[in-house]
Amino acid sequence: MKRKHVLAVASVIGGAILVGCATYTTPTREETLQVVNSSFRDRGIAKLDRLKQSDTQIACSEAALTGKELPKDVSARLEKAALATVKYPADGAYLGDFKQGERIAQTGVGLQWSDTDKTVAGGNCYACHELTSQELAFGNIGPSLKGYGKLRGNSKEVVSYTWGKLWNSHAFNACSQMPRYGDANILTTAQLKDVMALLLDPNSPVNK
Numbered sequence: 001m002k003r004k005h006v007l008a009v010a011s012v013i014g015g016a017i018l019v020g021c022a023t024y025t026t027p028t029r030e031e032t033l034q035v036v037n038s039s040f041r042d043r044g045i046a047k048l049d050r051l052k053q054s055d056t057q058i059a060c061s062e063a064a065l066t067g068k069e070l071p072k073d074v075s076a077r078l079e080k081a082a083l084a085t086v087k088y089p090a091d092g093a094y095l096g097d098f099k100q101g102e103r104i105a106q107t108g109v110g111l112q113w114s115d116t117d118k119t120v121a122g123g124n125c126y127a128c129h130e131l132t133s134q135e136l137a138f139g140n141i142g143p144s145l146k147g148y149g150k151l152r153g154n155s156k157e158v159v160s161y162t163w164g165k166l167w168n169s170h171a172f173n174a175c176s177q178m179p180r181y182g183d184a185n186i187l188t189t190a191q192l193k194d195v196m197a198l199l200l201d202p203n204s205p206v207n208k
């Protein structure tokens, strides 16, 4: 008896879902943005302007919606523009302190509504990357960076590529999911140097 009742309910729900599917139309970009915008509000330092997409983000979102890659000429143009935003260290020194770099890679503090504009932000690299062998808790959205400097060396090209990638990840992959640490003012130049040392200093635990 009870089972029959459950079945009846299930079939009503099934019917409702089918009817729902039959009348579904893909929302327009404006409708989607309206829903997204109305779901958030300003709170502390986290303001609604964060929802405003850059031209690159708009192009990448549109491409993702249609399940297509960006056309080659478009991604090349966006990457070139991103590369032009990179500010290289004026003193020509790229490597700071790898111990500080490890702290920055470990912490995800900063830029949240509960922080202030004085809070020193971290890089949260481990959320997406493996780095040292000692740290076993890491995400895998990004590739493993274990042995980064040992595998690639310290040539001028490697150093300036790595700096550029950290400053504005879109410079080498238009639709990168990696934060733009310099371009979006997440990390300071001094912090970026410490993270560079974590990746490239031969004595860094990343390269041991």
Ligand code: HEC
Pocket: 105, 123, 124, 125, 126, 127, 128, 129, 141, 142, 143, 145, 162, 165, 166, 169, 172, 173, 175, 176, 177, 178, 179, 181, 195
């Ligand atoms: C939200 C996830 C995410 C975070 C956080 C993140 N990355 Fe990445 N990173 C990626 C992804 C995904 C890639 C590979 C695809 C690409 O190029 O965007 C990548 C690529 C890289 C590369 C290039 C690797 C190569 O083989 O050339 C470096 C270097 C790098 N990340 C360093 C870092 C450092 C250092 C941090 C912290 C300061 C960091 N990433 C934080 C997602 C992330």
